[in-house]
Amino acid sequence: MKIQYNNSPSGLPVTLTGFESINRYWDEKHDIYAAKILPGEFYVSVSGELITTVLGSCISACIRDRKTGIGGMNHFMLPTDIRRNPNSWNDTPVNMQTRYGNIAMERLINVILASGGKRSNLEIKLFGGGKVLQIDTDIGGKNISFVKQYLMTEGLKVAAEDVGGIYPRKVLYFPKSGRVRVKKLINEHNDTVKQREKKYIKSLDTSPIEGRIDLF
Amino acid sequence: MINILLVDDSVSMREMVSFTLNQAGHNITEAEDGVQALEIAQSNTFDLVITDINMPRMDGITLTAQLRGLDDFTFTPILILTTETSEPRKIEAKQAGATGWIEKPFDPDHLLATINKVI
Numbered sequence: 001m002k003i004q005y006n007n008s009p010s011g012l013p014v015t016l017t018g019f020e021s022i023n024r025y026w027d028e029k030h031d032i033y034a035a036k037i038l039p040g041e042f043y044v045s046v047s048g049e050l051i052t053t054v055l056g057s058c059i060s061a062c063i064r065d066r067k068t069g070i071g072g073m074n075h076f077m078l079p080t081d082i083r084r085n086p087n088s089w090n091d092t093p094v095n096m097q098t099r100y101g102n103i104a105m106e107r108l109i110n111v112i113l114a115s116g117g118k119r120s121n122l123e124i125k126l127f128g129g130g131k132v133l134q135i136d137t138d139i140g141g142k143n144i145s146f147v148k149q150y151l152m153t154e155g156l157k158v159a160a161e162d163v164g165g166i167y168p169r170k171v172l173y174f175p176k177s178g179r180v181r182v183k184k185l186i187n188e189h190n191d192t193v194k195q196r197e198k199k200y201i202k203s204l205d206t207s208p209i210e211g212r213i214d215l216f
Numbered sequence: 217m218i219n220i221l222l223v224d225d226s227v228s229m230r231e232m233v234s235f236t237l238n239q240a241g242h243n244i245t246e247a248e249d250g251v252q253a254l255e256i257a258q259s260n261t262f263d264l265v266i267t268d269i270n271m272p273r274m275d276g277i278t279l280t281a282q283l284r285g286l287d288d289f290t291f292t293p294i295l296i297l298t299t300e301t302s303e304p305r306k307i308e309a310k311q312a313g314a315t316g317w318i319e320k321p322f323d324p325d326h327l328l329a330t331i332n333k334v335i
Contacts, residue, residue: 107299119272153227153231154226154228211319214306215330
């Protein structure tokens with residue numbers, strides 16, 4: 001991966017190429033530039049920005065290099081509908097859910113490592129995976145199990161976590177210091193979080209979970 | 217059955233790819249980065265190499281170019297298996313001597329079909 005820096009418009013801090021579409025702004029309350037990510041997105045800050053998101057059943061891994069302070073956050077859930085893809089791999093270690101989740105984690109880690117991070121310096125914190133959506137399966141629980149299994153296989157330790165439960169969470173991550181603030185949205189009256197997650201589930205269930213293949 | 221050298225720094229990715237290839241009866245040797253792969257390649261031959269790009273010590277494109285310099289790997293198919301989607305990197309891989317480019321997440325059936333096409 002070749003890391004390229006973009007000089008951003010409107011006085012926004014420098015960001016990495018590939019993250020131009022992420023919503024970034026000046027956060028008056030915390031007196032810092034912030035990047036807000038949505039389901040399916042991830043962001044790595046090289047400028048000490050705050051990274052924020054709101055999680056329901058989805059999970060976010062906040063990962064940084066302790067020494068450089070470069071770090072980022074992802075926001076994903078595993079695809080739910082395996083019926084659309086009935087094949088002999090569904091009950092194996094290479095089922096669609098595992099393949100998708102694996103890449104959500106690998107993309108984030110790859111950018112941090114390519115930006116000068118070292119695997120041995122990685123600090124990992126986990127959030128989300130709530131039982132928020134009123135559907136039969138515990139999607140949040142599956143997301144938590146997946147991430148923990150993935151990190152164990154990769155030999156990466158979890159430094160802190162706030163996962164599960166029944167409430168959505170707003171997460172504020174400061175990769176430079178590693179500090180995280182989590183606010184449980186106990187009195188959430190609007191259902192924006194649920195609606196966003198349902199839309200995300202639908203997009204996962206209708207778009208292909210497979211990359212391109214090119215033979216030269 | 218063919219002998220495959222699989223190079224990836226992610227343990228879980230190596231496990232997934234190995235599982236897929238084992239199901240098809242192939243024989244897998246794993247390496248965790250380009251340097252280790254090159255060491256293995258000095259004293260072993262393979263029918264196919266599958267390599268990630270972003271790895272510590274030596275990336276997959278450098279590995280591809282180095283393998284092409286070894287007599288035993290001049291014509292060995294080398295497939296890149298990566299999370300990258302960048303066209304310039306794809307061109308670099310091609311110029312380094314790669315045979316094909318597969319973006320993760322891979323579909324197990326399509327991975328096996330691609331292997332059958334190139335060997």
